Amino acid sequence: MERLQEAIRQRGSVRGQDIVKVDSFLNHQLDVELLDAIAAELAARFRGGPVTKILTCEASGIAVAAAVARIFRVPAVFAKKNPSRNLDPDCFSADVYSYTRQQIYQIRVSRSYLGPADHVLIVDDFLANGLALLGMKSLVDQAGAHLVGCGIVIEKGFQPGGRKVRSTGTRVESLVVIDRIENGQVHFA
Amino acid sequence: MERLQEAIRQRGSVRGQDIVKVDSFLNHQLDVELLDAIAAELAARFRGGPVTKILTCEASGIAVAAAVARIFRVPAVFAKKNPSRNLDPDCFSADVYSYTRQQIYQIRVSRSYLGPADHVLIVDDFLANGLALLGMKSLVDQAGAHLVGCGIVIEKGFQPGGRKVRSTGTRVESLVVIDRIENGQVHFA
Numbered sequence: 001m002e003r004l005q006e007a008i009r010q011r012g013s014v015r016g017q018d019i020v021k022v023d024s025f026l027n028h029q030l031d032v033e034l035l036d037a038i039a040a041e042l043a044a045r046f047r048g049g050p051v052t053k054i055l056t057c058e059a060s061g062i063a064v065a066a067a068v069a070r071i072f073r074v075p076a077v078f079a080k081k082n083p084s085r086n087l088d089p090d091c092f093s094a095d096v097y098s099y100t101r102q103q104i105y106q107i108r109v110s111r112s113y114l115g116p117a118d119h120v121l122i123v124d125d126f127l128a129n130g131l132a133l134l135g136m137k138s139l140v141d142q143a144g145a146h147l148v149g150c151g152i153v154i155e156k157g158f159q160p161g162g163r164k165v166r167s168t169g170t171r172v173e174s175l176v177v178i179d180r181i182e183n184g185q186v187h188f189a
Numbered sequence: 190m191e192r193l194q195e196a197i198r199q200r201g202s203v204r205g206q207d208i209v210k211v212d213s214f215l216n217h218q219l220d221v222e223l224l225d226a227i228a229a230e231l232a233a234r235f236r237g238g239p240v241t242k243i244l245t246c247e248a249s250g251i252a253v254a255a256a257v258a259r260i261f262r263v264p265a266v267f268a269k270k271n272p273s274r275n276l277d278p279d280c281f282s283a284d285v286y287s288y289t290r291q292q293i294y295q296i297r298v299s300r301s302y303l304g305p306a307d308h309v310l311i312v313d314d315f316l317a318n319g320l321a322l323l324g325m326k327s328l329v330d331q332a333g334a335h336l337v338g339c340g341i342v343i344e345k346g347f348q349p350g351g352r353k354v355r356s357t358g359t360r361v362e363s364l365v366v367i368d369r370i371e372n373g374q375v376h377f378a
Contacts, residue, residue, distance in 0.1 A: 029302045030251075030265040032258045058248035059267065062219075063255045069221045076219040078248065113218045 001041050001175040005188055007034060008154070008176065014184045018156070026125055026153065027060045038175060039067030042123060042151035045173040050119045051148055053077055055140065057107055057124065057132055064153060065123045072121075077114065079107040079136060092142040094135035099128070107135050114143035127152040127174060130161025137170060149173060157189050190230050190364040194377055196223060197343070197365065203373045207345070215314055215342065216249045227364060228256030231312060231340035234362040239308045240337055242266060244329065246296055246313065246321055253342060254312040261310075266303065268296040268325060281331040283324035288317070296324050303332035316341040316363060319350025326359060338362060346378050 011024045025031035042064075054076040056065035062078050069076035091108040098105060114120065120140045127133060133150055140147045149171035155162050157177040165172050177189040200213045214220035231253075243265040245254035251267050258265035280297040287294060303309065309329045316322060322339055329336045338360035344351050346366040355361050366378040 023299060024301065028266065028269065028299060030255055030258065030267070032255055032265060033262070035255070036259070059251060059270075062248060062251040063265075066219055066221055066224065066252045066255065069219065070225070073222070075214075076221060076252075077217065078219070080217065081248075110212060110217060112213070 001038070003034070003037060004153070004176050007031075008178075008186055012186065014181055014186060017181055018159070020154070020156075020178060020181065020186060022125075022154070026064075030063050032063075035063055035067050038153055039064060039071055041175055042068050042153075042173070043071040046121055046148055046151060049148060051121045052117070052119045053114065053121070053145075055079065055109070055114070055120050055122045055136055057081065057136060060126075061124045064125060068121070068123050068151065075113070076123075077109055079109050079139060081105050081107055092139045094138040094142075096131050096135040098131070107132070107139065109139050109143075111143070114139065114145050116144035118143065118145035119148050120145050121148045122150040123152075124150070125153045127155040127161045127165070127172070128159045130159075130164040133161065133165050133172075134168075137165070137168065151175075154178065190227070192223070192226060193342070193365050196220075197367075197375055201375070203370055203375060206370055207348070209343070209345075209367060209370065209375060211314075211343070215253075219252050221252075224252055224256050227342055228253060228260055230364055231257050231342075231362070232260040235310055235337055235340060238337060240310045241306070241308045242303065242310070242334075244268065244298070244303070244309050244311045244325055246270065246325060249315075250313045253314060257310070257312050257340065264302070265312075266298055268298050268328060270294050270296055281328045283327040283331075285320050285324040287320070296321070296328065298328050298332075300332070303328065303334050305333035307332065307334035308337050309334050310337045311339040312341075313339070314342045316344040316350045316354070316361070317348045319348075319353040322350065322354050322361075323357075326354070326357065340364075343367065 054069040152174040155174035179189040243258040341363040344363035368378040
């Protein structure tokens with residue numbers, strides 16, 4: 001997706017060899033028009049079969065998941081990350097290790113919002129180590145739902161997540177894949 | 190907003206005297222069509238003057254803030270709640286006590302995304318004790334930006350937040366105000 005590559009190059013910033021910050025349009029400030037273009041492209045890739053629900057993880061996946069859900073006219077569900085006394089205790093849950101935060105957290109979805117009749121499209125902003133995605137796949141599996149695939153905005157091709165998730169037989173579509181970061185420059189696959 | 194009151198009555202659930210759960214359409218699972226109707230109504234209330242930015246707090250404010258931002262064709266910014274090594278250290282920040290989680294957390298917005306030229310509309314899903322809203326107002330004040338007002342989906346009129354925030358001279362528009370919860374029934378103002 002040319003427009004997204006341009007946004008990453010011109011409005012993103014690089015830290016060291018492995019961090020690309022897209023806070024200016026995707027992760028902290030949201031460029032809603034670009035977000036809608038991203039959602040349209042993700043939706044187009046999964047238009048072949050039924051999709052009944054979009055699943056993502058709070059917080060930065062929510063806006064793009066909602067935009068994809070708007071196109072499919074289905075609900076978006078975001079897995080909760082933090083303990084909350086208001087969350088339904090009757091949940092599907094999975095442990096996810098976050099390299100960014102260097103801690104294990106639990107992601108949870110209420111049993112009310114995922115079930116065997118669902119065809120679930122997982123949507124997330126980044127795919128790096130793949131652990132959040134595998135956690136969400138586990139939620140879908142626990143629900144007995146059908147996993148349609150994963151739609152990713154930015155995949156870091158130099159990290160193992162893409163390979164790991166695809167090796168489970170899951171279809172993963174990434175709008176851009178970053179091949180490497182060199183001298184502060186992002187190179188796309 | 191009649192349609193929202195109906196959704197709360199029919200698809201929400203009540204816990205005790207003070208908790209209304211709207212996980213089925215606003216806080217965990219998102220009904221994007223209803224969300225867009227909510228956003229249209231919020232936007233209509235603030236159409237009089239310039240709005241250059243929508244501000245909310247992760248996580249459950251993000252979807253409605255993005256939907257409002259789409260209408261105004263401006264960026265949405267969501268304040269971060271959790272420490273993250275990837276966040277710009279150069280931030281506006283405020284401490285917020287959460288009654289739900291019974292702890293103080295810090296909300297932060299990068300200085301890159303709020304400034305003196307901004308006319309900021311704060312958007313949030315709930316107004317109860319008002320502390321998150323006052324924290325966001327502090328971020329706007331620190332940035333030297335103009336606070337247009339606060340657009341709230343559900344205000345708990347029996348809690349002190351609305352009074353507290355309005356007493357600062359801030360315009361607060363709530364789509365529905367819950368007057369009281371009695372015998373598991375929600376009564377609107």
